[in-house]
Amino acid sequence: MTGNLLEIRDLHKRYGEVEVLKGVDCTMAQGDVISIIGSSGSGKTTMLRCINMLEEFQGGSIRIDGEEIGYDTAGGTRRRKKEKEIARQRAMTGMAFQQFNLFPHMSAAENVMLGLVKVKKMARDEARIVAEKWLDRVGLAERRDRFPGQLSGGQQQRVAIARAIAMNPKLMLFDEVTSALDPELVNEVLQVIKDLARDGMSMLLVTHEMRFAYEVSSRVIFMNQGRIGEEGNPREMFLKPQTERLAEFLKTSTFN
């Protein structure tokens, strides 16, 4: 068994006839911060969603800490794991979504507590303490009893990040978490992610914020038409792109 936190081998994903991932390989060590960039339709979000089985995939394997995610492939046959098992594996990763997806009928603190109480089987008092700690970390301690409808987009996204991270995942997945935000709210969210990166959290981010990817990532992956087009450290990637495709993509994206 390798010491990799995440190991993706030859990942294939089809929607009907359309193949959106055409064999992706990727490994990631503990503490890595990897940004996935690329134009829309290149498969970057799909790849992220396969890692926590929000999408089924038809070929290849994903391992987290050596544990095969979603399917059992032992003995040559490929069988989807039981729902309960998949639910357990999903809790190994945390995910923040473009649209926040907070539960609107629960306060900020209750949003964070739900997984702690129902999945981690924590006592409510204990869960509340953990929730408040994380809400404090994302700068929302005094908003803990507000409901999502009473929070700004940036605040909602920070609650969503707290909700995911409070579960103590091995790996955090960020799916274009600033794309739905007003420009002036983007920074408060990026700042939270930067803080987490500094603390050594392993993260995989799909992002359109090139400046942010450049600053925060230990490695950048450029996805192109369902494959990894190019990868490397951010400095090389952004300043000396090796492929025509990446050079083209960087030209059309704003680097501010």
Place this chain on the structure above:
Amino acid sequence: MELVTFFETLWLARIPILKGIGVTVSISVLAILVGTILGIGVGLALTYGNRPLRWLVRGYTDFIRGTPVLVLVLASYYVLGTIGIDLGPFQAGVLALAVFCSSHVGEIVRGALQSIPRGQTEAAKAIGLTFPQTFAYVLGPQALRQVLPAWVNTAAEMVKASTLLSIIGVAELLLRTQELISRTFMSLEFYFFAGFLYFVVNYGIERFGRYVERKTSIPS
């Protein structure tokens, strides 16, 4: 003078009228209760069932909703008897109304569940909730708030539809009123009074619905 006569007659007839109200309320409560429980099952099947189940339940709801309630009541009382299921008029009537109610509640529940954004389910999955947990803590509570106004409407419809049971001889409020009128010939007064009583019951249901809506509303 006439008003005094009316109140005197009303006082004399208070027992049958109260009995009538009691029967009307019993029919309504039972039909709404059973219909709602069945309806939740129908809604779940329509939303999450596999294809054969969905088709089956879809056929059931479309058929029931396309049939007049009166026909359901008559069928339940007269037709079920011919195939060996012998129900009294009260039971047959309640069964018909409950079935009718279930098809409506089923559609309401389906609509509410389908209106919840998919991101809610995904976020629940992402923190490791199983589907039953997701339903219990995330989808159900949100659907409930959406269902409420339409459900109150259906409940009021059921109270009104309970009058149809007078046709098969259930001594509910309308039949009691008609009996009273045939004895006293005060049709205007007693029909009006019965109408008023139905209004009171339905107004109560509506207030209750509003109250629950207020209690469960999400701050924003």
